[in-house]
Amino acid sequence: MVFRGTDTVAVLIEWILARIVLHPEVQSRVHDELDNVVGRSRAVDESDVAKMIYLPAVIKEVLRLHPPGPLLSWARLAITDTTIDGYHVPKGTTAMVNMWAITRDPQEWPNPFEFMPDRFVTGEGEGEFSVLGSDLRLAPFGSGRRTCPGKNLGLTTVSFWVATLLHDFEWLPSDQNPVDLSEVLRLSCEMANPLSVNVRPRRKLSLSHQ
Numbered sequence: 001m002v003f004r005g006t007d008t009v010a011v012l013i014e015w016i017l018a019r020i021v022l023h024p025e026v027q028s029r030v031h032d033e034l035d036n037v038v039g040r041s042r043a044v045d046e047s048d049v050a051k052m053i054y055l056p057a058v059i060k061e062v063l064r065l066h067p068p069g070p071l072l073s074w075a076r077l078a079i080t081d082t083t084i085d086g087y088h089v090p091k092g093t094t095a096m097v098n099m100w101a102i103t104r105d106p107q108e109w110p111n112p113f114e115f116m117p118d119r120f121v122t123g124e125g126e127g128e129f130s131v132l133g134s135d136l137r138l139a140p141f142g143s144g145r146r147t148c149p150g151k152n153l154g155l156t157t158v159s160f161w162v163a164t165l166l167h168d169f170e171w172l173p174s175d176q177n178p179v180d181l182s183e184v185l186r187l188s189c190e191m192a193n194p195l196s197v198n199v200r201p202r203r204k205l206s207l208s209h210q
């Protein structure tokens with residue numbers, strides 16, 4: 001519970017910031033949204049995030065391309081001989097769902113390798129894309145009985161901290177260590193080369209963080 005709840009959150013925040021540094025036009029749109037919703041005279045509040053449209057779309061696009069838990073697997077065991085889509089699955093087989101591959105499937109995602117948060121910005125009258133397990137094209141917290149029990153907490157925590165970090169700072173590439181999107185699968189799917197950045201304050205910060 002401790003590893004699943006801390007490592008995943010930290011890893012996802014690092015991927016989001018990496019993408020923010022790589023795509024300055026995306027960063028600038030999030031900054032504009034924060035300025036409209038929050039303004040610069042006070043800190044971000046959790047309730048502000050619910051009023052944002054573009055930042056959640058950015059987070060969903062990062063979950064699509066860089067899911068911290070790309071293989072949903074640990075608890076799926078065939079308890080009888082069965083057939084799925086013409087494939088025989090013998091009793092005792094451990095089944096693994098490759099969410100990483102599903103979220104790159106060109107039949108489901110136009111230009112799957114492009115970073116395009118706008119694919120999650122829904123128009124008026126359209127339902128919002130849920131990443132909480134009801135749509136299997138993107139289920140970065142799993143789905144069904146063994147879905148992540150911390151998904152709402154995880155998403156809320158990540159959204160709040162990313163909003164706060166972007167509200168307070170502009171995130172810029174480091175000259176010595178450019179952003180490298182290579183990944184390595186450890187407990188979570190992490191950046192192989194940890195993110196290194198420069199930051200520039202956007203607001204006058206006080207010790208009480210108002």
Ligand code: HEM
Binds near residue numbers: 008009142154
């Ligand atoms: C952004 C953050 C998070 C991501 C991306 C994430 C992702 C996942 C994924 C993909 C699974 C496997 C689901 C499956 O196999 O179908 C999982 C399971 C789990 N997660 Fe999370 N998680 C996050 C945050 C959290 C938090 C905050 C907690 C706890 C406070 C947590 C606790 C757990 C536990 C206990 C399981 C195992 C559930 C089981 O096997 O029944 N996770 N998580």
